[in-house]
Amino acid sequence: MRFATRFRAGRVYLAGDAAHAMPPWIGQGMAAGVRDVANLCWKLDAVLRGELPETVLDSYEAERKPHVKEVTRRAVLVGRTITERRRPVTKVRDGALRTLDRVPGFSNWLQSANWIPVARYDAGLQARSRARATGHQVPQPWVTGPDGSRVRLDDALGGRWHLLHARTAAPQLAWDVLGVPSLTVTPLGSAPAEDTLVDSDGVLLPWMARHGAATLALRPDAYVYAAAPAGTPLPLPPRGFAPTTAPRPHASTAQ
Structure with a gap:
């Protein structure tokens, strides 16, 4: 090697x-x-x-x-x-x-490719207060966007930092003040609504539950920077983080 x-x-x-x-x-x-x-x-x-x-x-x-x-x-x-x-x-x-x-x-x-190890980062750009989901890449299911369109999660996120909330949004002041977009993931069968993603495949919410995460801070490559259970604030954003709202090229993920 x-x-x-x-x-x-x-x-x-x-x-x-x-x-x-x-x-x-x-x-x-x-x-x-x-x-x-x-x-x-x-x-x-x-x-x-x-x-x-x-x-x-x-x-x-x-x-x-x-x-x-x-x-x-x-x-x-x-x-x-x-x-x-x-x-x-x-x-x-x-x-x-x-x-x-x-x-x-x-x-x-x-x-199948299941025996090829899935990338999980134990070090690098992630919150120091690690949760179970930290360093994992979220799944890539189909979701229903606010306009009712069925898209892959990657396309809904658009290669930007995002907060994902399971079922109910919770304020995350340190992230909200920086303008990081938030999306609430709602169960299969929910009606599309502003700032929500319907978990059309029934994959994303169970994944978050298995990892004990009610809120995720996702990097542009869909890896979890930070996670928190219900009622707990997320760890702080990266030092020197100053997100912009300018258009950017789509950031593809790689499993």
Whole structure:
């Protein structure tokens, strides 16, 4: 496994194959590069706009390197399994796989991406008072916007910082005074309304409940900067955070 010692050197940033050599065995080479760029680009944009201090760019390596190392480790493991040539070992391997293939649902599970580790950031640009949801990326379900249109959550958020409230909005003064938009997530079957998103797939509200979060502060890449249970204020915004209302390019997320 090969990784660059640093992903950043001054104004130079390494991403994709320049930062880490990904074996081909689980199809994650381009995916890892896309995740790198999705993490870095919105931060560069925020610094250039004056929304965040330049020091936020140090979080790129802190967030991406641990995840890409774990994905690479799994790719190496799969590669060694596939390319094994020792006859006694291959006999056991092939026999075990044939047996497992008879287990209902095993083939579908093996072909899915569920066993590829989902990126979760344990360090980087996030509130120091960590909650269970902090560092996770929210799901990408269909939601119904205030105008009644059915859209992906990414499109509803528009690549901006947002507060998401489960069912009932609660004032978050430190965030509200900065003009960070708030949206209340309402259950499936609710009528569209101003400043709300209807959880059309029934995915977002259960996810928030599982993570004990009544309010989320989402970064432009849909990762949770901060979370709070009902009746508790969110941790403070990042130091030096000065959001603007100017139009911006859409920030795509990468699972």
